[in-house]
Amino acid sequence: MFNTNTIGRFQQLETPFYYYDMGVLRQTLEACRAASARYGFHVHYAMKANFNPKVLDMIQEFGFGADCVSGNEVKAALEHGFAKEKVVFAGVGKSDKEINAALDADIFCFNVESVQELQIINDLAKAKNKTAKVAIRINPNVDAHTHHFITTGLDENKFGINTWQLHEVADALRACASLEFLGIHFHIGSQITDMEVYKSLCIRINEMQDWFEDHGFKVKVLNTGGGLGVDYHNPDTNTISDFESYFKVFNDFLTVKPGQEVHFELGRALVAQSASLISRVLYVKNGQKKNFLVLDAGMTELIRPMLYQAYHEIENLSRNENQESRIKNQDFLNYDVVGPICESTDCFRKDVELPQSFRGDLIAIRTTGAYGEVMASGYNLRDRVQSVYSVSGE
Numbered sequence: 001m002f003n004t005n006t007i008g009r010f011q012q013l014e015t016p017f018y019y020y021d022m023g024v025l026r027q028t029l030e031a032c033r034a035a036s037a038r039y040g041f042h043v044h045y046a047m048k049a050n051f052n053p054k055v056l057d058m059i060q061e062f063g064f065g066a067d068c069v070s071g072n073e074v075k076a077a078l079e080h081g082f083a084k085e086k087v088v089f090a091g092v093g094k095s096d097k098e099i100n101a102a103l104d105a106d107i108f109c110f111n112v113e114s115v116q117e118l119q120i121i122n123d124l125a126k127a128k129n130k131t132a133k134v135a136i137r138i139n140p141n142v143d144a145h146t147h148h149f150i151t152t153g154l155d156e157n158k159f160g161i162n163t164w165q166l167h168e169v170a171d172a173l174r175a176c177a178s179l180e181f182l183g184i185h186f187h188i189g190s191q192i193t194d195m196e197v198y199k200s201l202c203i204r205i206n207e208m209q210d211w212f213e214d215h216g217f218k219v220k221v222l223n224t225g226g227g228l229g230v231d232y233h234n235p236d237t238n239t240i241s242d243f244e245s246y247f248k249v250f251n252d253f254l255t256v257k258p259g260q261e262v263h264f265e266l267g268r269a270l271v272a273q274s275a276s277l278i279s280r281v282l283y284v285k286n287g288q289k290k291n292f293l294v295l296d297a298g299m300t301e302l303i304r305p306m307l308y309q310a311y312h313e314i315e316n317l318s319r320n321e322n323q324e325s326r327i328k329n330q331d332f333l334n335y336d337v338v339g340p341i342c343e344s345t346d347c348f349r350k351d352v353e354l355p356q357s358f359r360g361d362l363i364a365i366r367t368t369g370a371y372g373e374v375m376a377s378g379y380n381l382r383d384r385v386q387s388v389y390s391v392s393g394e
């Protein structure tokens with residue numbers, strides 16, 4: 001990902017910053033578009049993964065829709081040119097203000113997460129003399145086999161409507177004249193790499209659509225959510241997620257009736273590999289038991305390791321073995337790579353094996369295009385992290 005030109009350019013820049021490889025983003029989007037188009041599937045980009053303006057613009061140019069989880073995301077999607085017929089709005093706590101704005105914008109669909117929310121959307125739509133299109137987010141109780149912090153489809157999770165409440169949903173839908181039922185929605189978790197999980201989801205979706213059809217509702221949209229994972233351990237050799245296998249599972253196991261549309265909401269798999277967080281070593285601390293590399297980036301720039309024990313590859317770009325200036329037979333040491341923030345959890349990874357590192361070395365934290373920049377904060381009154389984009393030749 002980093003050639004000598006790129007690293008030369010980094011040396012002139014103030015750190016920390018997110019570096020976006022727009023070529024990787026483009027290739028990923030091309031792969032996803034080709035694999036989904038084969039089956040006529042509709043893909044919405046889950047904007048919460050990354051709403052960097054240049055990233056959004058490129059995704060929009062590829063013709064993807066937008067999956068939003070806040071009113072401001074809906075607004076940003078429309079401002080970046082996503083067609084309103086391709087904007088969906090999910091989230092367990094939509095405020096009245098957000099619902100009203102989405103109604104005014106005539107978005108494609110609300111993914112509704114509770115019976116009470118159905119009634120509120122109905123009331124707000126009625127007040128505007130509008131009909132709100134809704135899909136019911138069902139909690140399918142399918143285990144995503146991912147980290148428990150990022151699983152969302154179990155009975156114990158706050159998301160979606162549990163299956164034993166579907167009778168209540170059906171009653172509410174019949175009573176709510178300002179709602180148009182479009183279909184059913186699912187999202188069982190994130191960083192899912194086991195395709196068997198998606199097979200189980202397909203089986204549940206088939207049962208659920210039968211339930212709705214049996215109760216007199218026509219299901220036009222099957223929205224399977226997102227969650228496809230990426231390879232955090234091999235960003236250079238396994239850069240693009242296996243979109244082919246992913247969409248094939250749905251094609252093989254989902255029962256799609258004539259006229260039905262199948263929708264997906266991918267976030268991480270579209271953007272994660274396109275960015276790295278670039279930082280410099282501020283200090284090297286050699287303790288009795290531990291060596292610490294203190295970086296100028298911390299949990300204020302990338303919180304995933306601290307929030308969900310997430311793994312990221314860490315590289316010292318200044319001492320890369322491929323570089324001309326490499327030090328022959330350089331020593332490798334184990335470091336705890338930490339940030340400058342006043343919290344003990346402000347550690348990117350413990351015991352990282354790296355060439356002996358020095359103050360001023362450039363460090364890349366890889367696969368940070370998803371849930372990285374978007375979660376940056378101003379804690380400790382830190383400067384907002386900058387973004388840098390690849391130029392031709394990089």
Ligand SMILES: *Cc1c(COP(=O)(O)O)cnc(C)c1O
Nearest residue numbers: 046090190226227265266267268
């Ligand atoms: C976050 C989210 C997604 C995207 O998840 P990824 O794991 O990034 O693919 C899709 N749908 C909903 C409703 C979400 O909340």
